[in-house]
Amino acid sequence: MKGRFYKGAILLLLAAPVITLLGFDKISNKMISDFSLRNTDSRYVSLKDYPDAKGFIIVFTCNHCPFAKLYPPRLNDLNQKYKPLGVPLLAISSTDTIVYEEDTYPMMVAKAKKEHFNFPYLFDEMQAVAKNFQAQKTPHAFVIWKENGRWEVKYSGAIDDNGAEPDKVKNRYAANAVDALLGGKEVPIKETKSIGCQINFRPLPASPKER
Amino acid sequence: MLLRNLFAGAILLLLSFNSYGQYNTLHIPDTLSGTTFNLNIRDTFVQFRPGNQTITAGINGAFWGPTLFLNKGDSVYMNVHNFHNDTTTLHWHGMHLPAVMDGGPHQTIPPGTIWQPYWKVTNNAATFWYHPHLHMKTEEQLAAGLGGFIIIRDAVEAALPLPRTYGVDDLPLVLTSRSFDASNAFIHVSPYGDYMLVNGTMNPQVSLPKQYVRLRILNAELERGYNLGFSDNRTFYVIGNDGGLLDAPVPVTRVKLLVGERVEILVNLGSDAIGSGVDLEAFNAGMPFGFPGSEPSTTGAFGSLLNNINFPILHINVAAATAGAITALPAVLVTNTYLTAADATVTRTLNVTDGTPGGPGGPGTPFYFDHTPFALATINKTVDLNTVEMWSVTNNNVFGHSFHIHDIQFKILSRSSGPVNSYESGWKDTYYLGVNETVTFVAKFSDYADDIHPFMYHCHMAPHEDGGLMGQFVVKDATGVATTKQPGDFTIYPNPANNRVYVLLADPAMQVYYITITNAVGRTMYMLPRPQLAGGIDVSNFAPGVYLMQLTDEQTKKTIVKRFVKE
Numbered sequence: 001m002k003g004r005f006y007k008g009a010i011l012l013l014l015a016a017p018v019i020t021l022l023g024f025d026k027i028s029n030k031m032i033s034d035f036s037l038r039n040t041d042s043r044y045v046s047l048k049d050y051p052d053a054k055g056f057i058i059v060f061t062c063n064h065c066p067f068a069k070l071y072p073p074r075l076n077d078l079n080q081k082y083k084p085l086g087v088p089l090l091a092i093s094s095t096d097t098i099v100y101e102e103d104t105y106p107m108m109v110a111k112a113k114k115e116h117f118n119f120p121y122l123f124d125e126m127q128a129v130a131k132n133f134q135a136q137k138t139p140h141a142f143v144i145w146k147e148n149g150r151w152e153v154k155y156s157g158a159i160d161d162n163g164a165e166p167d168k169v170k171n172r173y174a175a176n177a178v179d180a181l182l183g184g185k186e187v188p189i190k191e192t193k194s195i196g197c198q199i200n201f202r203p204l205p206a207s208p209k210e211r
Numbered sequence: 212m213l214l215r216n217l218f219a220g221a222i223l224l225l226l227s228f229n230s231y232g233q234y235n236t237l238h239i240p241d242t243l244s245g246t247t248f249n250l251n252i253r254d255t256f257v258q259f260r261p262g263n264q265t266i267t268a269g270i271n272g273a274f275w276g277p278t279l280f281l282n283k284g285d286s287v288y289m290n291v292h293n294f295h296n297d298t299t300t301l302h303w304h305g306m307h308l309p310a311v312m313d314g315g316p317h318q319t320i321p322p323g324t325i326w327q328p329y330w331k332v333t334n335n336a337a338t339f340w341y342h343p344h345l346h347m348k349t350e351e352q353l354a355a356g357l358g359g360f361i362i363i364r365d366a367v368e369a370a371l372p373l374p375r376t377y378g379v380d381d382l383p384l385v386l387t388s389r390s391f392d393a394s395n396a397f398i399h400v401s402p403y404g405d406y407m408l409v410n411g412t413m414n415p416q417v418s419l420p421k422q423y424v425r426l427r428i429l430n431a432e433l434e435r436g437y438n439l440g441f442s443d444n445r446t447f448y449v450i451g452n453d454g455g456l457l458d459a460p461v462p463v464t465r466v467k468l469l470v471g472e473r474v475e476i477l478v479n480l481g482s483d484a485i486g487s488g489v490d491l492e493a494f495n496a497g498m499p500f501g502f503p504g505s506e507p508s509t510t511g512a513f514g515s516l517l518n519n520i521n522f523p524i525l526h527i528n529v530a531a532a533t534a535g536a537i538t539a540l541p542a543v544l545v546t547n548t549y550l551t552a553a554d555a556t557v558t559r560t561l562n563v564t565d566g567t568p569g570g571p572g573g574p575g576t577p578f579y580f581d582h583t584p585f586a587l588a589t590i591n592k593t594v595d596l597n598t599v600e601m602w603s604v605t606n607n608n609v610f611g612h613s614f615h616i617h618d619i620q621f622k623i624l625s626r627s628s629g630p631v632n633s634y635e636s637g638w639k640d641t642y643y644l645g646v647n648e649t650v651t652f653v654a655k656f657s658d659y660a661d662d663i664h665p666f667m668y669h670c671h672m673a674p675h676e677d678g679g680l681m682g683q684f685v686v687k688d689a690t691g692v693a694t695t696k697q698p699g700d701f702t703i704y705p706n707p708a709n710n711r712v713y714v715l716l717a718d719p720a721m722q723v724y725y726i727t728i729t730n731a732v733g734r735t736m737y738m739l740p741r742p743q744l745a746g747g748i749d750v751s752n753f754a755p756g757v758y759l760m761q762l763t764d765e766q767t768k769k770t771i772v773k774r775f776v777k778e
Contacts, residue, residue: 066253067266100322158263161263164256164264193394
């Protein structure tokens with residue numbers, strides 16, 4: 001059934017792009033709770049540390065994924081442009097470090113330095129933040145916005161529509177969402193499929209209740 | 212919904228026909244040769260279509276991994292490192308080797324782990340392949356792009372006047388198809404893709420010299436069969452089957468190639484004008500229901516834009532001949548001594564059972580052998596070492612299958628539907644089992660006995676094998692006598708270790724069946740079947756810390772665990 005839905009949606013996309021946009025509208029109104037994660041400078045970072053922020057671009061990414069490796073310059077550009085406008089970018093690594101040694105904290109520190117990250121690169125060791133966001137892939141971008149003192153997801157999905165060929169990008173989904181929100185407008189495309197390496201969640205140990 | 216799908220389907224169909232006009236140069240997989248092979252299973256991506264890239268998996272970072280050249284008689288050592296998110300396995304399809312090295316569903320490679328199987332190459336020169344074989348994950352992992360060719364060379368083949376310049380007059384062609392969504396991601400709406408990929412190339416073309424060329428064709432589909440031929444219906448010549456060269460070239464105009472099967476053909480381009488073109492084509496229109504891909508629908512559970520039509524596979528442009536071109540067809544190839552029914556001392560039967568037809572709502576219930584779904588813990592057949600057996604597999608069921616058995620190459624003795632096709636007269640490990648058909652083959656189960664790790668027999672259509680149309684057999688050495696009852700003890704030195712650890716066995720006669728090394732947080736570092744321990748085990752890349760070595764004794768199959776420290 002799931003397959004059927006996808007196929008229907010895809011065929012429609014080709015036939016009539018406008019109609020499909022209506023099909024992707026399940027993310028709105030999802031609220032995100034604050035978190036506290038360790039940055040590569042060893043300090044802990046929370047949303048509340050940015051009292052003037054209107055919103056955030058949160059990007060779940062990692063070191064090892066070849067698709068995520070395409071984006072650091074674009075992440076720097078996004079943060080450079082939108083942080084002064086009150087929408088800073090936070091990158092979070094939530095992949096399973098038991099599987100991926102390349103994604104462990106010391107390697108994150110090295111990566112942030114090597115790629116000259118101008119944004120925090122946070123270590124979600126327990127994968128709890130990724131679960132809260134329901135992040136699927138690396139990279140997976142979220143645009144969250146402050147609504148009545150709470151953080152609401154306004155966009156979820158790909159950063160843009162071309163990973164390996166930045167000059168051929170046609171739709172800068174995340175940036176477009178921020179532009180719309182800054183202009184007080186409705187986000188044009190609220191959800192796309194994030195593309196990249198699957199974030200695998202480690203099984204949680206059974207809670208005492210379940211035993 | 213139906214109308215919308217039909218409308219959109221029509222548009223897609225138009226798009227697909229338009230796109231055939233624009234060819235892409237056929238990708239020829241890289242090669243690896245020697246006796247040690249480093250295969251890294253990774254996430255990767257491919258530019259299949261304009262716009263965003265498609266996330267795939269690949270060995271050494273390529274959607275279809277490197278071609279491994281092995282020499283008969285060599286001992287080959289594989290370092291398989293799983294950098295993928297998921298546990299997987301890597302099976303050496305068609306190879307005769309110990310079951311513990313086979314890469315079937317039992318030889319799992321957890322994420323982050325290095326698996327090091329090795330074996331002596333005893334198969335004859337032929338085209339084999341490697342691919343994942345994790346039960347219930349085979350379709351997903353195969354679809355992602357994990358796999359590659361193995362080409363075995365031997366002295367007999369090398370002495371024949373055959374084309375063998377890889378990528379020039381000797382081409383590997385792996386046939387698959389995939390479907391894409393609007394963001395160019397793979398979708399698995401059905402086991403049949405909408406777009407043909409050859410070596411991972413869409414709409415491929417290749418320039419081939421004006422002479423005899425050799426095509427090694429592998430069907431690595433999830434389910435589709437191919438009725439292969441050329442667009443001008445020219446005669447071509449089958450020179451090899453799954454397990455090696457035939458006695459002599461067999462002239463044909465069509466070859467049915469089911470999932471898992473390989474065929475080596477010679478095609479003569481010597482009479483074609485330079486600059487002219489001819490297509491290798493799938494003549495799948497009008498195939499009877501039961502041939503995979505014969506379904507009439509373009510959408511739905513078994514739908515595909517390529518179903519039940521003829522479609523081009525590879526556009527060949529004829530270019531100038533090469534120096535040393537093969538311009539004549541060899542009259543004879545090799546001398547095979549095939550087994551016959553009279554050689555068999557054991558006969559077995561298998562029946563394809565269960566499996567209800569797919570209704571409009573989707574796939575039906577799974578197929579099984581003899582009403583028994585595959586279970587990892589159940590050994591279905593026990594074969595005595597060095598026995599010649601005759602197996603008859605019957606499919607009085609609703610759909611065709613592609614029967615494959617590990618460990619052996621067999622000879623097809625009979626098809627109940629008529630004579631055995633001339634193009635499948637050689638050594639085989641996979642064949643098309645049609646609807647209402649019984650196929651009988653004969654094979655010898657030699658060399659490798661193992662009570663613990665079984666070999667598989669199964670339908671190679673990934674959805675069928677994942678669904679449970681698979682069984683397992685052990686080859687048992689009835690003459691083998693266990694001489695010790697206690698598991699052999701061992702010590703690890705130096706401990707703490709720096710670069711290598713060595714294993715000292717308490718009983719020098721003891722043999723090691725398996726060693727697994729895990730770190731303190733549970734990551735499996737190494738899985739070493741029957742490791743050769745004289746040179747120690749390389750731990751130079753390990754982070755400092757405590758490690759556990761589990762060692763399983765060959766004779767008792769019992770495991771002892773020891774700790775060591777890496778400094």
